[in-house]
Amino acid sequence: MGPRAGPGMFRTTPDEITGGGRVRTRWVAWTGLALMAGCGAGRAPVAPVAVEAPVKVARCLLKYRDDRAASRARARLERDIARYARGRPGRVVYGALDLVSGVRLGHGEHEHDMITASGAKVDILAALLLRRDGRLDGDERDLAARMIKESDNSAADALWSRVGGGGAMSDFYRRIGLRETTPGPSSFWGGTNTSPADRIRLLKALIKGAGGAKGLTAADRGLVLGLMGKVQPDQAWGVSAAARPGDRVALKNGWTPRPFIQNTWAVTSYGRIAGPGRDLLLSVQTDRQPGEGTGVQTIEGIARMIGARLDGLSPVTTRPCPTNPIA
Numbered sequence: 624m625g626p627r628a629g630p631g632m633f634r635t636t637p638d639e640i641t642g643g644g645r646v647r648t649r650w651v652a653w654t655g656l657a658l659m660a661g662c663g664a665g666r667a668p669v670a671p672v673a674v675e676a677p678v679k680v681a682r683c684l685l686k687y688r689d690d691r692a693a694s695r696a697r698a699r700l701e702r703d704i705a706r707y708a709r710g711r712p713g714r715v716v717y718g719a720l721d722l723v724s725g726v727r728l729g730h731g732e733h734e735h736d737m738i739t740a741s742g743a744k745v746d747i748l749a750a751l752l753l754r755r756d757g758r759l760d761g762d763e764r765d766l767a768a769r770m771i772k773e774s775d776n777s778a779a780d781a782l783w784s785r786v787g788g789g790g791a792m793s794d795f796y797r798r799i800g801l802r803e804t805t806p807g808p809s810s811f812w813g814g815t816n817t818s819p820a821d822r823i824r825l826l827k828a829l830i831k832g833a834g835g836a837k838g839l840t841a842a843d844r845g846l847v848l849g850l851m852g853k854v855q856p857d858q859a860w861g862v863s864a865a866a867r868p869g870d871r872v873a874l875k876n877g878w879t880p881r882p883f884i885q886n887t888w889a890v891t892s893y894g895r896i897a898g899p900g901r902d903l904l905l906s907v908q909t910d911r912q913p914g915e916g917t918g919v920q921t922i923e924g925i926a927r928m929i930g931a932r933l934d935g936l937s938p939v940t941t942r943p944c945p946t947n948p949i950a
Contacts, residue, residue, distance in 0.1 A: 683944035713911035718819030722902035735803035735818040740877030743815035750795035771850035822893040822906035861892025864923035865930030870898035890918025
């Protein structure tokens with residue numbers, strides 16, 4: 624037994640609810656007051672009075688992913704993108720994967736006859752690094768930087784030859800798991816056909832080094848992604864429109880006239896947009912465009928919609944923790 628409360632002493636009596644982490648504690652102050660008439664004796668002490676202080680509550684909330692709301696938000700976004708794409712000329716396909724939330728989006732993402740033009744330059748560098756076990760000489764590193772950052776075609780011609788041309792690139796695509804990509808004929812690396820899904824597979828291989836990309840060291844993959852993050856400003860258009868302020872962007876774009884297909888253009892863009900709460904891989908490809916600028920506008924329109932609404936595709940709801948009052 625502890626000491627009894629007397630005048631001037633406080634006793635705390637916890638009234639706790641601990642179920643689910645919620646704790647409620649009442650502090651009850653007991654004050655024994657001997658109220659006397661004057662200074663003399665003869666009056667009985669008044670009974671102790673209990674005074675209750677304000678209740679202190681530590682709230683506990685549980686977070687849940689709201690799959691129903693996520694499904695509705697995804698359906699609305701895909702519907703809005705489809706409506707936007709129908710109002711644009713030519714053919715438009717895209718694929719998206721957020722590595723943080725696991726959200727996937729796409730339309731026509733497995734159409735593999737989309738010409739990638741300069742987008743194939745990333746493939747050339749990755750294949751060369753894999754073939755050489757990452758050992759490039761100074762001249763090849765200079766060519767690689769010009770090929771990716773400046774989209775220099777002469778540098779691409781030289782490295783296409785050194786990697787072994789279309790036959791070697793076919794081997795690379797099989798090894799890396801790009802089942803929907805076919806190298807251009809002869810020395811025409813710009814004629815490489817691919818799909819948005821394969822562009823995303825390539826990006827995942829460069830980021831994670833998984834599957835057939837295990838032969839690419841972290842340094843090799845960092846070299847490729849680093850160059851993609853430093854493309855010159857006039858070529859930084861495209862999927863970069865999905866970025867928020869402060870996000871990091873690594874991309875490669877392609878654009879080429881198609882004089883034998885009604886004098887149209889093919890314009891493509893794919894890359895990684897990473898920042899707080901997201902790591903978005905995005906590929907948007909177009910063809911039969913009336914001009915390069917039209918293709919760029921279409922790509923950026925889709926990228927902007929995805930970037931602005933991505934967080935809403937994995938909504939979270941909160942509920943109070945269950946309580947277990949002590950009887």
